[in-house]
Amino acid sequence: MMSILVLNGPNLNLLGIRQPEVYGHTTLADIESMCREHAATHGFDLDFKQSNHEGVLIDAIHAARGQHDGIILNAAAYTHTSIALMDALSSTQLPAIELHLSNVHAREPFRHVSYIARVAVGVISGFGAPGYLLALDAMRGHLERSE
Numbered sequence: 001m002m003s004i005l006v007l008n009g010p011n012l013n014l015l016g017i018r019q020p021e022v023y024g025h026t027t028l029a030d031i032e033s034m035c036r037e038h039a040a041t042h043g044f045d046l047d048f049k050q051s052n053h054e055g056v057l058i059d060a061i062h063a064a065r066g067q068h069d070g071i072i073l074n075a076a077a078y079t080h081t082s083i084a085l086m087d088a089l090s091s092t093q094l095p096a097i098e099l100h101l102s103n104v105h106a107r108e109p110f111r112h113v114s115y116i117a118r119v120a121v122g123v124i125s126g127f128g129a130p131g132y133l134l135a136l137d138a139m140r141g142h143l144e145r146s147e
């Protein structure tokens with residue numbers, strides 16, 4: 001069965017209370033439930049993780065090799081800074097989708113830079129919590145086409 005890892009970076013554990021005018025009122029636990037329901041409906045396996053630590057995210061990307069078929073990564077602020085996360089994704093050679101709740105291109109210039117996009121199949125940004133389901137559908141389609 002197809003297996004997708006959804007990986008969330010720093011401060012996303014505070015969704016729901018963190019700048020709701022930017023990120024909405026949905027908590028990360030709510031988003032995980034939505035993703036799990038989507039996986040059950042469409043018949044694929046899902047792993048859902050969050051860490052505030054760059055090294056833990058890198059370890060999770062390495063561990064995805066052989067366990068998952070694709071990675072959806074909301075690297076949060078590390079998107080804009082982390083060559084190490086970019087290199088980790090390149091090393092696993094798994095397809096990755098970069099995901100953001102907010103439209104990063106409509107925000108501050110430092111959020112227009114992404115190290116992740118360079119190694120991603122594509123980017124989904126600005127659709128809030130439902131963007132996670134868009135990313136899951138995009139990854140399913142990508143994996144089915146590359147079978």
Ligand code: DQA
Pocket residue numbers: 010011012074075076077078079099100101102103104111
């Ligand atoms: C974010 C956008 C990033 O710029 C920011 O640092 C985040 C969240 C988003 O989901 O919109 O923490 O990745």
